[in-house]
Amino acid sequence: MDKQELGRFLRSRRERLRPQDVGLAPGPRRRTPGLRREEIAVLAHISTEYYVRLEQGRAPRPSGEVLAGIAGALRLTDAESDHLHVLAGTAPIRTGLHRRDVRPSILALLQRLPLTAAIVTSGAFEVLAWNDLAAALMEDFGRLAQADRNLARRAFLGPPGPRTPLYGVSDGAEFRHHVVMRLRVTLTRYPTDPAVTGLVEELRAGSPDFSRLWERHDVQGAPMLTKTFQHPAVGEITVDCDSLTLTDRDQHLVLYTAPPGSRDAEALALLNVLGTDSLKTSGTL
Incomplete structure (x- = not known):
């Protein structure tokens, strides 16, 4: 308790x-x-x-x-x-460390999703796995150090490179609020995990915005159903955003898709062809 x-x-x-x-x-x-x-x-x-x-x-x-x-x-x-x-101590609390290993079946699924940008995030918002289209839409996470793959750190403390803090998304404020709420739940479940406690301490010390939202003690918000990215190569892309909880590991599979035949679907298809070269030619990698 x-x-x-x-x-x-x-x-x-x-x-x-x-x-x-x-x-x-x-x-x-x-x-x-x-x-x-x-x-x-x-x-x-x-x-x-x-x-x-x-x-x-x-x-x-x-x-x-x-x-x-x-x-x-x-x-x-x-x-x-x-x-x-x-x-209050009347519900089970996870002990030890939060899981960072992704199930092989989920890793295989990421590569089989047609025209879908997909990532897997940990309970502490580290991007654990991604497919090629997600790398083209957001960032080539494989080029980043492990600490720089954390979306919570990027949202509140800024990116390690020249790209915008949240890939030009339109709902930056809502996403930051979402980050705080999910981190509070994760900290409650893993109160002894130094990766979780250290991240929260780092964000509270380095971001007044995070500290302000943390003091609200919110744990639930409205779901994010769509997200608009401002991409340096193909411009504005609005996608449907679906987050599926992998309950056994407290991870989330996040899927970004667009309605077939839409301009946004065509932009995703173009990114699927260009890959991360679209970011290199734009000077963002």
Whole structure:
């Protein structure tokens, strides 16, 4: 049970609620944002003293029934409720290191996908595997050092080379928020993995934007369904973005496709022919 992080998470969720969100009258002007602790306690059917101690990191481990009541009182989503149970120590936590080895069947699949740019990322946003079209669309990851293949580091601390931080994508702010939320979940699952803890510490120290988003304690956001790349050789490409979770290793298979016959599909087909030479001739490699 991570008492301090549990307390911070509860406080962040409480402060985002308004009285009307839970059926209470707004009442007089409030000194602090969100609901009062005693209001959450009443809604969760627990004592105010116990809830206060939970937020202060001084309470013993709550039962599943108590956590369910608190989750309902705070109007938590399923993902936030799962996160609450992990912090409280009532859900399994991975031990050791997060997996970085990709299943051979997934590696083979990457090469068999027609006109689809595909990558596999770890729980800490390292690009572990990619196909040729992904290298042409984004970057030849094989030319980079392992540390420079990390999309979280690139998003917040900048690229190692001359290309733009996020390959000219249109949803840079949304992606950075997504990175923070997923890293928080990964850190909760792998609290002793130095690669994960070190990355979070590095980003908090080096990026005020990351620190600001980290303090929000968000763990779930809207899915990214499309993404627009500004490619130096073929211009703007808008693709469908689908992320499939490989649950056994906490990895993600990310697929970038375009509707058949569209201008974007033609641009992907051209990149498939040009390969990474399109980046070399543009002076970006």
